[in-house]
Amino acid sequence: MKESIITYFKRQTNAAPLAVFRVFFGLLMCISIIRFWSKGWINSLYIEPDFHFSYYGFEWVKPLGSYTYVLFIVCGISSLLVALGYKYRLAILVFFLSFTYIELMDKTTYLNHYYFVSVISFIMLFLPCNVQFSLDVVTKNKSYEKVPSWTIDSIKLMLGIVYFYAGLTKINSDWLCSAMPLKLWLKSKYDLPYIGQTIMQQDWFHFLMSWGGMFYDLSIPFLLLYKKTRSFAFILVIGFHIATRILFPIGMFPYIMIFSTIIFFDSNLHIRILEFFKNGIKILKIRTTSLTNNTSKQIKNYRTHKVSHLVITCFLFFQLIIPWRSLLYPGELFWNEEGYRFSWRVMLMEKAGSANFKILDSVTQNYFYVDNNDFLTPVQQKQMSFQPDMILEYGHYLGNHFKSQGHKNIAVFVESYVSLNGRLSQQFIDPTVDLMEQEETFRHKYWINPLNDEIKGF
Numbered sequence: 001m002k003e004s005i006i007t008y009f010k011r012q013t014n015a016a017p018l019a020v021f022r023v024f025f026g027l028l029m030c031i032s033i034i035r036f037w038s039k040g041w042i043n044s045l046y047i048e049p050d051f052h053f054s055y056y057g058f059e060w061v062k063p064l065g066s067y068t069y070v071l072f073i074v075c076g077i078s079s080l081l082v083a084l085g086y087k088y089r090l091a092i093l094v095f096f097l098s099f100t101y102i103e104l105m106d107k108t109t110y111l112n113h114y115y116f117v118s119v120i121s122f123i124m125l126f127l128p129c130n131v132q133f134s135l136d137v138v139t140k141n142k143s144y145e146k147v148p149s150w151t152i153d154s155i156k157l158m159l160g161i162v163y164f165y166a167g168l169t170k171i172n173s174d175w176l177c178s179a180m181p182l183k184l185w186l187k188s189k190y191d192l193p194y195i196g197q198t199i200m201q202q203d204w205f206h207f208l209m210s211w212g213g214m215f216y217d218l219s220i221p222f223l224l225l226y227k228k229t230r231s232f233a234f235i236l237v238i239g240f241h242i243a244t245r246i247l248f249p250i251g252m253f254p255y256i257m258i259f260s261t262i263i264f265f266d267s268n269l270h271i272r273i274l275e276f277f278k279n280g281i282k283i284l285k286i287r288t289t290s291l292t293n294n295t296s297k298q299i300k301n302y303r304t305h306k307v308s309h310l311v312i313t314c315f316l317f318f319q320l321i322i323p324w325r326s327l328l329y330p331g332e333l334f335w336n337e338e339g340y341r342f343s344w345r346v347m348l349m350e351k352a353g354s355a356n357f358k359i360l361d362s363v364t365q366n367y368f369y370v371d372n373n374d375f376l377t378p379v380q381q382k383q384m385s386f387q388p389d390m391i392l393e394y395g396h397y398l399g400n401h402f403k404s405q406g407h408k409n410i411a412v413f414v415e416s417y418v419s420l421n422g423r424l425s426q427q428f429i430d431p432t433v434d435l436m437e438q439e440e441t442f443r444h445k446y447w448i449n450p451l452n453d454e455i456k457g458f
Contacts, residue, residue, distance in 0.1 A: 009309055012146040014267035015132045016274055019085070021155060022129035023277070024259040026083025029095065029117065032252045033076035042072055046105055049377050051397055053107040053390050056440050061104040068105075074098050082124075085134020092129075096121040107390060108383045112346050113253035116162060120260075123158060123315065126308040127151045133274050154312050155263055158319065160221035165323050165344035167217025172348070172457030174334070175214065179206035180421040181350035182213075189247060216240055224264040237261050248347070329444050334420060335451040337387055338444060353385035353418035353428060357395065359402055360411040362434075370398055386418045388429065388448050395435030412436050426452055 036042065046052075046063040054061065064071055075098035081091035100118045103109070128151060130136040131144035174180040183206040190196045199205050216236065223233035241254035262269070326339030333340060334349045360367040372381050375398070384390040395412040403410050411434040419425040426449070433447040 009148060009150055011149040013149045013152060014271070015128070015144055015147040016267045016270035017152050017263050017265075018127060018129045018147060019132040019134065020270045020273050021260070021263050022085060022088075022124070023083050023133070024262070025120065025124070025256075026079050026081070028252060028256050028259060029079035029099070030076055030083065033072055033079060035252065037069075037072060037076075042068055044377070045109055045379070049106070049380060051375055051380070051394070052105060053380065053384070053393055055104055055107055056389070056442075058104045061101060063105050071098055071102060075102060082129075085130040085136050086139075088130035088134060088136050089125075092121060092124050096125060106380075108380050110341060111250075111253075112344060113250070113256065115342055116253075117256070119158060119319065120155070123154055123312060126312055127154070133277065150309070150312070152263060154316060155260075156225070157316055159257075159260055159263075160225075161316075161319050162344050163217050163221045166346045167214050167219075169323075169343070169345045169348060169458050170210075170214040170217065172455055174421050174455050175210050175348065176457070178421070179203070179210045181348070182206055182210050184350050184422055185248070192246075213240075224261060227266075230264060234261060234265075331444075331448065332451040332453075332455055334455055335418075336445065336448045337389075349421055351386040351418055351420050353416060353425070355381075355385045355391060355429075356415040357398055358413045358415070359398065359407070360413060361407065362409040362411045364409070375401075385416065386428065388445050389440060391416065391429060392435055392438055392440055392445070395438075399436045410436060420451065423453060 046068050047065065052063060075095060078091045078095040078098060081087060082095055096118065099114075099121060103114045103118055128144070128147050131147060137143045170176070175182075183203070186200045186206055186209065189200045192200060220233055220236065223229040223236070238258055241258050244250060245254040262273075323343035323345075326333045326343065329336065329338040331338075334351075355372070357370040357372070358367050359370060372384075376384065376394070384394055391414060395414060399410045399412045413431055413434060414429050415431050416428040417425040418428040428449060430447040430449060438445075438447065
């Protein structure tokens, strides 16, 4: 067993897939930053709000005021440098730190694909993605024909984890037996030409999409790994993500997944892609000395440090087990959301809620209600209303705010009602619990009322 592991880590393969992955990843990230800026989201999400929801343990991560634009500039430039392969190690480190900081600034903006970008960029810190077709090759006049196979396999495994867990978590009664929440979302697409008022309103189509999505996510990693089905699988990837891009506003994620899955193909395809890039560079009459010359005596096999093996192995193992942490909590996961984030649970629920906060003087029993519009943006209000950790954090913020204004003996209560996947709304938080007496921890929040229903499955 030990010898097999040692042999595997010594196995070499062509470095072209890493180079192609680096170029596409960097370019897509740069486009994403530009897109985010152009839509005015930097200002509306990070600068305008007076309050920001933080992640447990990362409360110190806050927007930087007008300097938040500088943070996005740094992130965008570093992503472009990653694509070019210039000062790659520094560039990918700066990108990982700046992008992850942006992601942590406000929990309201959490999306699985933001987390995916942080995870992949962390893995890339330890991979020799710049040993071919990079400006580092030009400046150092040194390139490598081959890299350890595990460097490419680590990205494949991470992609497989994302897909497989996304499929595994769809094996639940809401998704398979009720086509929820897809039924709600697809019916709302009545304005789509030709199909909006016909196919999108049919139950059979809702179930087809639900079951098809589950089988797609579960099978696509294996179809991509098997050479005979790889081309067919890639066609499915393109069709699936283009369809989701049309139906749902999920930004650049479909394109990121499409271009990422190219890494499953043999190195011959990646070599041809690099040749295409090189021909384009020649047309632009840009110096390509070491970029285009792969017969130099300095070309050799790249060997990674043992610490890289250990870090990536531990990190991928962590990615395999962290989605299961929800099993440590009682109650319905979709309802209490304890262990829901960072587990590749994609598009599994539609929740709507209302939260009315009461500020009470525990001595005089005088109280008043808060207008959430005075403190939160509409997006923040929507997300807060059905997520218990955000309700708790906001409750503490309100209590501290009114304490600073001279109010005494502050207690904060919330009247909260939530609807999950089309069910009738029910009381979400115990209205007799003073939120000021509760602290955010990894323990179960006993003050969440249980769901009056059962969702079977993962």
